[in-house]
Amino acid sequence: MPADILIVDDNPNNLFALENLLAAPDLNIITAGSGNEALAKTLSHEFAIALLDVQMPEMDGFETAELMRGNSRTRHIPIIFVTANRSEREYVFRGYDSGAVDYLAKPLDVNILKSKVNVFLELHRQRRALEEKTRELDAKISEMERLQNLLQERNEQLRVLSRTDRLTGIFNRLSFDETLDYEWRRCDRGGKPLTLIMADIDHFKAYNDRLGHIAGDHCLKQVAWALSAALMRHVDTIARYGGEEFAAILPETDESGAVAVVTRMRNAVKALNIAHPASPTELHVTISLGVASMLPDPNLSPLRLIEMADDAMYRAKALGRDRHALYSQLG
Structure with missing residues (x-):
């Protein structure tokens, strides 16, 4: 099943460029032109990673990240900020405080971009596999508990029957x-x-x-x-x-x-x-x-x-x- 990636940038050219750089058969790339649109997209997708432009009108990347971190549905999504101001320490610290896991500076280095994205994609796949194994284990445990309860019921029925007179229903x-x-x-x-x-x-x-x-x-x-x-x-x-x-x-x-x-x-x-x-x-x-x-x-x-x-x-x-x-x- 392809992994969903969210790319957020108010510049359509940047979106197009990033989408082409990351295009792969096992990826489903979703784009958003604003913070509000990005938040709306999280309602219908489970993203493996979000690439978030910092400088956007109305709602910048920091505000968008903070809102994602405040929601139980999206707080686990790794966020990588894409910015031209990475060198400013106060700017970087604010990004981490907002919930970013990393920064990428413009202009983007393709190898670094793909390397970082692949790391988080692999973590996402491992998390999905673990969740699936956990669901399978929970289902097996639930089935075992059901069978155990059924066995106990049958054993109790047998115990009662072994102690009950079949004709009169009182003790034998x-x-x-x-x-x-x-x-x-x-x-x-x-x-x-x-x-x-x-x-x-x-x-x-x-x-x-x-x-x-x-x-x-x-x-x-x-x-x-x-x-x-x-x-x-x-x-x-x-x-x-x-x-x-x-x-x-x-x-x-x-x-x-x-x-x-x-x-x-x-x-x-x-x-x-x-x-x-x-x-x-x-x-x-x-x-x-x-x-x-x-x-x-x-x-x-x-x-x-x-x-x-x-x-x-x-x-x-x-x-x-x-x-x-x-x-x-x-x-």
Whole structure:
């Protein structure tokens, strides 16, 4: 892509001469007859260099250079002043203060002119190449960040899916095991009680046999969400333990606190009013629940708490179902 060069001089003969001297296939030479015209040309071109005559009417080269330096769009353009008064020190210093990078004295030495212009053209090409590489790098970084975010999203989705029961949408057995182990150790460190509730849908095999597995799946979904809604704290966890059995982990909760939870659970399932024509207990779906609480002991395993809650649940079934039983009352 040709580089743009700006030549500014109020004398058309000077413009023509400079344009002929610098003409090259890789250059696009733009001329201006005044400072105002030069500033207007900078709005539509990105100049690699500007050759600026100092002595011009209305707006001289110094004023034009100062205005270019004051604009963020043009302040980077190297300005070479072309003047017949280079020998005057005050004149030269004013030019540098205005933003010039060099001076060329009239009459112009062609070799010096081309040499200086080529230096700044090469700098311009290098700057363009660096900007292009920077844009490419930024685009690659942006794409990498997008892919990284997408990967994180996919990994998070996979993590959630691996911990979620596909049918009911609540936590699965893997998540239950991990959470129980974590809460066991946490409550052990804090000396706090840990409660586990095991819940089982009464006569669920008979429900499936009578109404079919599609109805059974729908029943499981409804019961799962009713049990989930009965938990009032974000630290409490409900999971599908297996089949028609569910488990709730209540950290820092003793047996008396758990009674309110199991009562809400039973009432939430009753409120669903799911017809169960094959149940000898009720005309609608009910659940039996077992509650076990203990202070975690580093010498024991969380499996002990599962066994206690499971024993309590089977005690509730033995007592007629549609109720809860406390492990502490067994025996």
